[in-house]
Amino acid sequence: MRVIAVANQKGGVGKTATVLNLGAALADVGERVILVDLDPQANLTAISGADEVELSTRDLVLSPDVALRDIVQPTPVQGVLVAPSEYTLAAAEARLASEERRQWRVADKLADLAEGTIVIIDTPPSLGFLTINALTAAAEVLLPVQCSYLAMKGLQQLLRTVESVREHGNPDLRVLGILATMFDGRTLHAGEVRDRLIAHFGDQVFETIIPRTVAFDYATVAAVPLVHYRPESPGAQAYRKLAQEVLERGQAS
Amino acid sequence: MRVIAVANQKGGVGKTATVLNLGAALADVGERVILVDLDPQANLTAISGADEVELSTRDLVLSPDVALRDIVQPTPVQGVLVAPSEYTLAAAEARLASEERRQWRVADKLADLAEGTIVIIDTPPSLGFLTINALTAAAEVLLPVQCSYLAMKGLQQLLRTVESVREHGNPDLRVLGILATMFDGRTLHAGEVRDRLIAHFGDQVFETIIPRTVAFDYATVAAVPLVHYRPESPGAQAYRKLAQEVLERGQAS
Ligand SMILES: Nc1ncnc2c1ncn2[C@@H]1O[C@H](COP(=O)(O)OP(=O)(O)OP(=O)(O)O)[C@@H](O)[C@H]1O
Ligand SMILES: Nc1ncnc2c1ncn2[C@@H]1O[C@H](COP(=O)(O)OP(=O)(O)OP(=O)(O)O)[C@@H](O)[C@H]1O
Ligand SMILES: [Mg+2]
Numbered sequence: 001m002r003v004i005a006v007a008n009q010k011g012g013v014g015k016t017a018t019v020l021n022l023g024a025a026l027a028d029v030g031e032r033v034i035l036v037d038l039d040p041q042a043n044l045t046a047i048s049g050a051d052e053v054e055l056s057t058r059d060l061v062l063s064p065d066v067a068l069r070d071i072v073q074p075t076p077v078q079g080v081l082v083a084p085s086e087y088t089l090a091a092a093e094a095r096l097a098s099e100e101r102r103q104w105r106v107a108d109k110l111a112d113l114a115e116g117t118i119v120i121i122d123t124p125p126s127l128g129f130l131t132i133n134a135l136t137a138a139a140e141v142l143l144p145v146q147c148s149y150l151a152m153k154g155l156q157q158l159l160r161t162v163e164s165v166r167e168h169g170n171p172d173l174r175v176l177g178i179l180a181t182m183f184d185g186r187t188l189h190a191g192e193v194r195d196r197l198i199a200h201f202g203d204q205v206f207e208t209i210i211p212r213t214v215a216f217d218y219a220t221v222a223a224v225p226l227v228h229y230r231p232e233s234p235g236a237q238a239y240r241k242l243a244q245e246v247l248e249r250g251q252a253s
Numbered sequence: 254m255r256v257i258a259v260a261n262q263k264g265g266v267g268k269t270a271t272v273l274n275l276g277a278a279l280a281d282v283g284e285r286v287i288l289v290d291l292d293p294q295a296n297l298t299a300i301s302g303a304d305e306v307e308l309s310t311r312d313l314v315l316s317p318d319v320a321l322r323d324i325v326q327p328t329p330v331q332g333v334l335v336a337p338s339e340y341t342l343a344a345a346e347a348r349l350a351s352e353e354r355r356q357w358r359v360a361d362k363l364a365d366l367a368e369g370t371i372v373i374i375d376t377p378p379s380l381g382f383l384t385i386n387a388l389t390a391a392a393e394v395l396l397p398v399q400c401s402y403l404a405m406k407g408l409q410q411l412l413r414t415v416e417s418v419r420e421h422g423n424p425d426l427r428v429l430g431i432l433a434t435m436f437d438g439r440t441l442h443a444g445e446v447r448d449r450l451i452a453h454f455g456d457q458v459f460e461t462i463i464p465r466t467v468a469f470d471y472a473t474v475a476a477v478p479l480v481h482y483r484p485e486s487p488g489a490q491a492y493r494k495l496a497q498e499v500l501e502r503g504q505a506s
């Protein structure tokens with residue numbers, strides 16, 4: 001079993017698009033995938049067609065009796081289940097403010113999954129309680145990074161948070177990789193930023209580059225991952241290539 | 254005096270770029286501007302060159318004795334001051350969890366500003382404590398909206414939050430306007446989304462459209478607002494036009 005958190009506190013850098021499309025691409029090559037929505041804004045949930053939510057990740061986090069199998073729902077993608085969220089998840093942090101093991105809530109619920117399952121966790125644009133839960137539950141973290149200047153600054157703080165989670169309870173957590181997203185090939189700027197990422201982080205940076213393309217928005221409107229909506233588009237091909245890199249890096253460890 | 258909150262819980266839709274460039278464009282036509290950073294990620298603070306922060310919005314929110322004049326710093330833009338933030342602001346919410354008037358912390362500190370000042374508040378990508386403080390302190394809220402499908406969904410929840418703030422303590426709060434940002438003119442999609450915004454919200458939607466252009470990233474690297482870094486670029490012209498609309502809408506009320 002692999003548990004991968006997708007995290008970056010900067011907003012709108014492609015976390016949700018990555019969880020959705022990486023998940024679909026892995027399922028398309030035979031993997032069993034569970035996508036866990038830990039963002040109260042529930043974008044992943046909405047695009048996965050799971051808007052009628054009875055039990056959600058809010059219940060998973062707050063109620064000891066609720067297991068992951070009680071909340072998962074099918075998605076339009078064969079082989080992909082989703083554990084949906086809803087906006088009441090935002091109140092979970094305050095409800096758990098004085099509780100024991102508050103950062104282990106998600107980890108405890110992933111303990112007894114079937115062998116060979118790949119869990120991918122979507123996180124909100126913050127380094128708060130929910131993201132810490134995701135990082136504590138995961139063995140691997142994938143960092144989508146938009147190729148812009150602000151993204152580099154945020155990455156340093158994000159990596160400090162990853163280090164802090166390793167020291168305070170999850171020493172197994174490692175960086176699966178850094179993914180250049182929303183790459184605008186028409187400009188020099190994006191390439192310069194990615195070069196700087198590689199200079200700094202070497203082969204932690206995935207070879208795959210996710211191009212900026214409007215096809216992602218059309219796929220969102222259709223509530224279908226781009227890898228299914230337009231399988232031959234550059235964005236879809238990139239996420240299939242990412243899936244291969246993720247599988248290879250999983251075997252190497 | 255005018256207090257304008259810039260808010261949208263979706264990440265990366267141009268909140269900070271709008272605060273920065275609208276503020277600079279207003280100062281360029283003679284207005285006195287204070288930018289207030291209420292985001293613990295402190296992007297506005299960093300781009301305003303205020304990285305050496307002693308007292309910040311965290312102290313403004315937590316300490317009764319700290320006034321706005323104690324924390325504001327000059328910026329590279331004549332006529333624009335910044336009230337900087339830093340990541341410790343993220344802990345403020347938990348510190349105030351049981352306090353009285355916790356949503357009035359910023360409002361109380363804006364009470365005695367000079368006539369004619371325009372305060373613009375930058376907010377984090379969430380509908381939590383800090384955004385509620387901004388909406389409670391402001392008389393007007395500007396909503397930057399990226400022209401994509403997810404943006405429309407988020408807008409409804411954002412407007413419900415605005416309504417809730419009006420009912421629970423700030424009946425003066427009104428929507429100053431809805432701003433189409435990161436508009437990709439090369440595609441049909443952006444225009445369709447903006448048409449839908451206008452169909453739904455009529456003349457709440459600003460006439461100004463902020464185009465998507467890589468010049469914003471170059472300006473960020475230079476730590477200068479685009480309206481100063483490349484005054485003749487389409488993005489700079491758009492924010493100057495927005496400043497005019499903001500001034501006109503202020504007189505109408
Ligand atoms: N490669 C891409 N090219 C163009 N648009 C993209 C791309 N990836 C994602 N998008 C779109 O950009 C917007 C932001 O992407 P997404 O929601 O995946 O980011 P996020 O990091 O999850 O945002 P948040 O921080 O708000 O959760 C969405 O409308 C999405 O459809
Ligand atoms: N019109 C535009 N065209 C191209 N890039 C832009 C534009 N406006 C902003 N950007 C860039 O896009 C990124 C996101 O913008 P910005 O930080 O202003 O959004 P935000 O809503 O404040 O994000 P967050 O939710 O993380 O606070 C930044 O790197 C910024 O420089
Ligand atoms: Mg997301």
Ligand SMILES: [Mg+2]
Pocket residue numbers: 268269270292296375376
């Ligand atoms: Mg911002």
